[in-house]
Amino acid sequence: MNSRHQHIIQLVNERGHVSVSELAQVTGVSEVTVRQDLNVLEREHFLRRVHGSAVALESDDVSARMRTRYPVKKKLAEFAATLVNEGEAVFIEGGSTNALLARELAGRNNITIITVSHYIAHLLRDTDCEVIILGGLYQKSSESVVGPLTRYCIQHLNFHKAFIGVDGWHPDAGFTGRDMLRCDVVDAVIAKNTHTIALTDSSKFGQLHPYSLAPGNTFNQIVTDSGLAVHYRERLAEQPTRLDIVEIPESD
Known part of the structure; x- marks a missing residue:
């Protein structure tokens, strides 16, 4: 390409x-x-x-989405990997940037990755890290599990950090998603009061989708790239959320 x-x-x-x-x-x-x-x-x-x-x-195909803005997503994943400490258990929800994060963490043999994504679990099949994949209703399009059983699993597992992929962010609505059941999974994670990190490239900001993510709550941290518009940075700076901007060279 x-x-x-x-x-x-x-x-x-x-x-x-x-x-x-x-x-x-x-x-x-x-x-x-x-x-x-x-x-x-x-x-x-x-x-x-x-x-x-x-x-x-409007595709949930992770492989196709991973090839879009790949250099940017790769740098975001590299930065996100530095946030994971030795010995931690981390929840990785799904999506293309999170899949790249899973790859970055794959070589560590003293961390545990918990995921709802069969795509991510498959990426990690020959790696050193421990992998826990949750049960639930299998969505063939996204290769993820959703539903009451998934929510139950989340409620009965503990992890140090959670990395969440998002479909959009709008100043009036906050973070939003295209799929109601996947948003329900995210809501269950945020309800645990663990350290939650929205990991997404800047193209998602300004987009509005039907379903709000964790209305009434917020992410602890947002990791995105330097393509984020100044007026969005200013709005996010007003919130009690840590914002990390990963600098991307213009050639990327």
Whole structure:
């Protein structure tokens, strides 16, 4: 995948819908070239083509999402891994950046990773760390478990930190998600009063989805990248939440 393809994917995912003519202007190539790019990216399931435009996929496929903004998510995962101390048990909820975090932690033989994600558990199958995967209703699209059994498991397990992936953040609504059952899992984690960390790239800020995450509560810490807009940083600074900004070189 070349840098132009990555730029197109990022724009489409951030805006949801971008015209061919605008993509041509932004990338500095002809509309014919953009259409060829979109054909390639649609075949590889990064986006969907409609007449005259490209549309973001509302997909829970972790592998596909991991390839979007990969260099940024990799640096976020590397930073998040430094927050985990030796001997700790950590809950890793799911999502592409959290999957990369699991990879970063995989070589440590004295930590325990607790997850609802079968995708993450599969990544860790040949590694040194201990892995606990929770029970529940298996969502095939996200490869995660949800529902009352998952909530019960969370209530009866203890962990030092919890890393949560989010779908969006809006100044008026806080953190939000696209899936009601996955949001319920997050609510169960936050209700335990453990140290919760929202691990997400800056493209999610400004997006609004139907379901609020832990209304009335808040994350203890937010880890995102330096692409976060200044006005969002100012709003987040007003909250009793630690905000860590991971600097990303412009080439990434």
